[in-house]
Each structure stands twice: as C-alpha cells, then as structure tokens.
Amino acid sequence: MTDPYLPRLAEVVENRVEIPEIHTLALRLLDGAAQPYHFACGQFNMLCLPGVGEIPISVMDKEGELILHTVKGVGRVSRALIAQPPGSRIGLRGPFGSSWPLELAKGRDLLFITAGLGCAPVVGAIRQVIARRADYGRLVILQGVKHSNDLLWEPQYQAWRQLPDTQVLLAASEEQPPGPDWTFGMVTVLLEKAHFDKQRCLAMLCGPEAMLIAAMRALQCRGIAPEHCFLSLERNMQCGLGLCGHCQMGPHFLCKEGPIFPYPKLTGWLENRGY
Numbered sequence: 287m288t289d290p291y292l293p294r295l296a297e298v299v300e301n302r303v304e305i306p307e308i309h310t311l312a313l314r315l316l317d318g319a320a321q322p323y324h325f326a327c328g329q330f331n332m333l334c335l336p337g338v339g340e341i342p343i344s345v346m347d348k349e350g351e352l353i354l355h356t357v358k359g360v361g362r363v364s365r366a367l368i369a370q371p372p373g374s375r376i377g378l379r380g381p382f383g384s385s386w387p388l389e390l391a392k393g394r395d396l397l398f399i400t401a402g403l404g405c406a407p408v409v410g411a412i413r414q415v416i417a418r419r420a421d422y423g424r425l426v427i428l429q430g431v432k433h434s435n436d437l438l439w440e441p442q443y444q445a446w447r448q449l450p451d452t453q454v455l456l457a458a459s460e461e462q463p464p465g466p467d468w469t470f471g472m473v474t475v476l477l478e479k480a481h482f483d484k485q486r487c488l489a490m491l492c493g494p495e496a497m498l499i500a501a502m503r504a505l506q507c508r509g510i511a512p513e514h515c516f517l518s519l520e521r522n523m524q525c526g527l528g529l530c531g532h533c534q535m536g537p538h539f540l541c542k543e544g545p546i547f548p549y550p551k552l553t554g555w556l557e558n559r560g561y
C-alpha cells in the first residue's frame with residue numbers, strides 16, 4: 287500500500303497566469319502511467335515544495351493526464367507554488383476529502399453559488415453536468431467577484447451562458463460592472479434573478495465563509511431545504527488524513543469528512559466564529 291504521507295513527484299507542465307497573483311498549474315505525475323490518478327469533483331490535493339511547505343489546493347479539473355490547480359498567491363507556500371516555472375517538480379498527495387453530490391443531484395435543478403476563487407472547485411463538476419446534461423434539470427451558475435476584471439475564465443462563462451436550460455449570472459460588489467451580463471452587489475443579490483424549481487433543486491456553494499452564511503440565509507428564505515445545500519469549507523490543514531486535528535471544526539475533520547458538507551451537519555458550527 288502507498289504511504290499516504292509520501293508525496294508523489296509531479297512536473298509543472300504549464301503555469302498559466304489567469305490574473306495577477308492567480309495562476310493555473312497543470313501538473314503531470316511522473317509515475318502517472320503506473321499509478322493513474324482519479325479524483326471526484328470537489329476533492330483536493332496537498333501540494334508541497336520541499337523546504338517551503340505543503341498546502342491543500344482543490345483539483346480544478348483533469349484534462350487527459352494533466353491535473354489542474356488554480357492557486358492564489360497569499361502566503362509563503364502559495365506564492366512559491368505560483369512561481370514554479372514549467373519543468374520544475376513539486377510533491378502531490380491526494381486526492382483527499384469528500385466531493386460534490388453529483389449522483390444525488392440527478393433529476394434536480396442545480397444551483398452553483400461561488401465567490402472569488404470559490405469558482406475553481408466547481409469547474410470540474412459543472413463540466414461533468416454539461417457532459418451528462420440529460421441527467422440534470424436546469425443549470426444555474428452564480429459567481430461573485432469584487433471587480434469585474436477579477437473574473438477568471440470569462441470565455442468559459444460566456445460559453446456556458448449559450449447552453450440550453452442554463453443561466454449564468456455575474457455580480458461585482460465593489461464597482462458598477464460593465465454591461466447587461468453583470469449585476470452590482472454581492473453574489474447573493476443574483477438569487478433574486480435566478481430561475482429554478484425550489485422544490486427540486488440542489489445548491490452547491492463555495493467561497494469565503496461570510497458569503498456562505500449570507501447565501502444560506504437567502505436560500506432558506508426562498509424555502510430551499512437545508513439538506514439540499516452543500517458547502518465547501520476551508521481550514522488550515524497538515525496531514526489531510528484525519529489524524530492531526532488542525533482542520534477540526536467542532537466534531538468535524540474537514541480534511542476527511544469535508545471539505546464538502548451537507549448544510550445540516552454545519553448548523554451551529556459555521557456561524558460560530560473561532561471554529
């Protein structure tokens with residue numbers, strides 16, 4: 287059995303600048319032919335740079351043998367990761383954690399609510415839904431950013447907007463955004479414009495915790511059942527294996543039971559500052 291603490295070596299095949307400080311790294315596992323890598327949408331990997339550190343990063347998607355991660359440089363490890371040129375090697379452990387409930391979502395209208403870099407962990411799930419379109423109801427994608435030029439993958443959002451039975455709404459909170467495709471405000475204002483069947487929808491949310499709390503309030507006001515809302519959370523992580531306790535939130539280990547939780551499991555913990 288492979289040691290789960292032992293990183294596998296991966297080569298940076300491409301380092302694409304999305305916007306300043308946010309890069310997408312396309313990684314190829316050096317032992318990928320012998321040990322193919324499979325992940326479920328929403329899971330994360332621990333990416334490490336020897337002598338620098340190791341951090342959890344969601345798998346954005348997989349294209350052929352390339353594993354894609356979109357990383358924002360915020361501190362020591364993330365800044366060092368986005369500075370890696372093509373050809374350099376990094377360590378990868380994973381995938382870890384729970385995934386978006388795409389089986390449970392079958393037959394339902396889907397609501398993806400994301401803000402900032404919270405859009406990255408849902409890309410694979412949205413692509414999977416589009417590839418199996420007949421299995422799902424309406425697809426509603428809501429994304430919030432501070433400024434319209436913070437939006438990653440605008441052509442991707444435009445392409446999704448053209449699909450049948452799909453609604454894509456964008457919000458910018460800190461400036462009057464350009465054009466009719468945008469709304470001024472937080473991502474939650476978009477819920478007023480979203481068309482979906484509240485009795486048979488399933489919501490998937492990812493973004494800063496304040497946004498998750500506000501969006502959950504708005505969803506509950508619209509009568510969406512809490513058990514049909516799934517949230518992806520972030521905490522400091524070390525082992526990724528449910529052993530060290532760094533990621534604990536009350537009784538939950540985010541690395542193992544999460545990062546994606548059905549909302550009822552988080553009631554009383556999410557709103558509790560300090561956890």
Ligand SMILES: Cc1cc2nc3c(=O)[nH]c(=O)nc-3n(C[C@H](O)[C@H](O)[C@H](O)COP(=O)(O)OP(=O)(O)OC[C@H]3O[C@@H](n4cnc5c(N)ncnc54)[C@H](O)[C@@H]3O)c2cc1C
Binds near residue numbers: 356
């Ligand atoms: C399951 C999971 C998935 C993630 N997916 C992604 C992803 O796809 N892309 C991405 O860029 N980041 C992602 N993150 C966040 C990423 O792990 C942190 O930004 C990273 O650990 C910061 O480490 P650092 O050494 O660069 O910064 P540090 O030096 O540790 O911290 C720099 C600053 O960032 C703050 N910070 C650290 N960790 C977080 C965090 N988790 N959330 C918010 N602020 C934080 C610190 O308080 C500090 O102010 C994810 C986190 C988790 C738990």
Ligand code: FES
Binds near residue numbers: 522526530533540
């Ligand atoms: S990161 Fe160690 S228990 Fe979750």
